[in-house]
Amino acid sequence: MKEPAGQQAARVTPGPSDAATVVLARAAMHTRFELLLHGSDPVALRAAGEQALDEIERLEAQLSLYRPTSEIAHVNRYASDRAVPVSPNVFRLLEQAAELSRATGGAFDPTIGPLVRCWGFMEGDGCRPDADAVATARASVGMERVELDGAKFTVRFRRPGMMLDLGAIGKGYAIDQAVEVLREAGVESAFLHGGTSSSYGLGRPPDAPVWKAAIRDPFAPVAAGAKASQRCASSPDHDSNLLAEIALTDVSLGVSGIWSKSFVEGNRTFGHVIDSRNGEPVQGACLAAVVLPSATEADALSTALLVLGAEGVEVLKRLRPNGRLLLAELTEGSATLQLRSRGM
Numbered sequence: 618m619k620e621p622a623g624q625q626a627a628r629v630t631p632g633p634s635d636a637a638t639v640v641l642a643r644a645a646m647h648t649r650f651e652l653l654l655h656g657s658d659p660v661a662l663r664a665a666g667e668q669a670l671d672e673i674e675r676l677e678a679q680l681s682l683y684r685p686t687s688e689i690a691h692v693n694r695y696a697s698d699r700a701v702p703v704s705p706n707v708f709r710l711l712e713q714a715a716e717l718s719r720a721t722g723g724a725f726d727p728t729i730g731p732l733v734r735c736w737g738f739m740e741g742d743g744c745r746p747d748a749d750a751v752a753t754a755r756a757s758v759g760m761e762r763v764e765l766d767g768a769k770f771t772v773r774f775r776r777p778g779m780m781l782d783l784g785a786i787g788k789g790y791a792i793d794q795a796v797e798v799l800r801e802a803g804v805e806s807a808f809l810h811g812g813t814s815s816s817y818g819l820g821r822p823p824d825a826p827v828w829k830a831a832i833r834d835p836f837a838p839v840a841a842g843a844k845a846s847q848r849c850a851s852s853p854d855h856d857s858n859l860l861a862e863i864a865l866t867d868v869s870l871g872v873s874g875i876w877s878k879s880f881v882e883g884n885r886t887f888g889h890v891i892d893s894r895n896g897e898p899v900q901g902a903c904l905a906a907v908v909l910p911s912a913t914e915a916d917a918l919s920t921a922l923l924v925l926g927a928e929g930v931e932v933l934k935r936l937r938p939n940g941r942l943l944l945a946e947l948t949e950g951s952a953t954l955q956l957r958s959r960g961m
Contacts, residue, residue, distance in 0.1 A: 636823050641666040645677050646788055648812030654799070655806035655823050665802035669795035669809070676791045679707055680783050682730065692772050693730075693780040700764070700771035708770040710913075711763075714786055717917045718760040720936055724921040724929065726893040730780035731757045736898065738889040743880040743898075745887070751896040753778075758893045788815045789871055789916025796912070808865075814872050815916050818865030827864040832872060834860040835904055835945070836954070860954070861943055861961055863908060871915030873923040874904045892924045901946050902926040903954070907933065908941035908961070915940075930957050 637659035642651045650673055654662040681687045692701045703711070714727045730739070735754035737744040746754075757778035764773040772781075783790075788811040796817050799807055808828050810816035818828030863870050875888025875898070887898040905922035909915040918937065922929040922944055933942055941960035948955055 637662060639663050639666055641670060643670045643674070645670070645673050646681070646791065646811060647683075648788065648814070650791075650795075650809070650811045652795075653808045654804055656804060661802070662804065665799055665804050666807075668802065669798040672794050672798050673791045673811075676787070676794060679704060680710075680787045680790075682780070682782050682784065689781050689783060696763075696772050696774040697777045697779060700766060700769070700773040702769065702771050705770055708765065708767070708772075710783070710786070710790055711765055711772060711781070712767070713913065714783070714917065715760050715763065715765060717786075717914065717921070721918070721921040721925070721929075721932065723759065723893050724924040724932075725785060725917045726758065726760060727781055727783055727786065728758050728760050728763060728779055729785075729891055729893050730782035731755075731778055732891045732893060732896055733782065733889065735896075736887070736889075736891060737880075738878045738891075742878050743887055743889065745882060755893070755896045758896075785873070785920040786913060786917040788812070789869065789912040789914070792817050792869065792912040813874075814919075815869065815912055816865070817869040817912050819867065821866055827866050830863045830865055830870045832860045832863065832904070832906055832943070834858050834954070835874060835876065860904070860945065860956075861906070861958075863906070863941075863943075863961060865908070868908055868910050869912035869915045870906060870908050871912065871917075871919035872904065872906045873919040875899060875923070876903075890920060890923055899924055899926075902929075902944055903947050904943075904945040905929070906943040906961075907937075909937060909939070927957060930959060934959060 636655055639654045639659055639662040652666045654666050656662045679688045682689055684690055688703050688707050695701050717725050731754040733739050735746045735750050757776050762775040792809055792811055792815050796819055805820045807819040816830050821827055875890055878889035879886050890899045892899055902923050905919045907915045907919040922933055925932055930942055930944060933940055943961045944957040945954045
């Protein structure tokens with residue numbers, strides 16, 4: 618259920634050695650962003666945290682597919698007819714998205730929107746379309762069909778019916794920009810996450826050598842409606858329901874899974890992550906995680922890894938040798954998982 622934009626919570630608690638701990642939260646980008654900040658001045662920490670959350674809201678107003686006043690919505694409305702100007706930061710993000718799409722052979726595809734809509738995931742939990750509808754949608758998908766003019770900062774679609782959907786990169790980008798706000802404000806210790814998909818550990822907590830982000834086993838018993846989750850911790854946790862516990866120090870964790878929207882047909886689960894190369898929801902892999910210095914890249918490449926499956930481990934090793942990877946695949950005929958990882 619979508620939380621109302623602008624909803625915010627905050628609290629200040631004493632930390633170790635008289636250091637302050639400030640916790641802030643705000644709903645944005647169809648999820649809940651939370652910040653945990655440590656330092657000596659709670660007033661300054663709160664001010665920096667609120668500025669970081671303001672930056673996330675500002676970016677949502679630019680990037681949201683669902684806000685009719687956003688720059689991306691404006692592009693989707695008019696770019697089939699003419700070149701549409703965008704802000705420099707939006708243009709640079711689109712250039713980065715195009716490069717990541719090329720590098721992953723289209724496994725990460727920010728033009729996937731027509732297929733997501735075709736499979737019923739844009740507004741609902743999905744349903745199987747007929748083959749003709751899939752073929753029509755595929756004809757309007759592909760980042761190579763988007764013209765980016767760096768001299769004029771304009772975007773144009775080469776085919777009608779195209780749309781940009783930055784859902785697989787936008788939260789990571791927002792976290793990168795928010796972390797930059799925190800750094801400029803002098804914050805040296807903070808943890809920031811946006812829902813279950815993107816998180817960043819800035820510096821380290823005052824009572825531990827690293828931040829830790831937990832990825833829950835998607836089949837472990839959890840609260841009704843929850844399939845996978847993340848959280849931050851500054852001390853070890855031995856919860857047997859965890860798939861992995863990831864150490865973060867000035868790096869980001871991006872997680873992609875198939876369950877936030879899905880439907881079951883026969884013995885198959887069809888999730889909202891679509892492979893643009895065949896026009897169908899991802900099968901086999903059910904959860905992918907990538908750790909990189911850039912939250913933007915970790916967000917996008919976790920989706921690419923989910924789409925590519927086992928072959929994606931080698932692809933991403935070559936593409937980002939410094940990355941850490943985790944891929945969970947369903948064992949045929951059961952709800953057990955096979956894990957492939959590198960550096961986790």
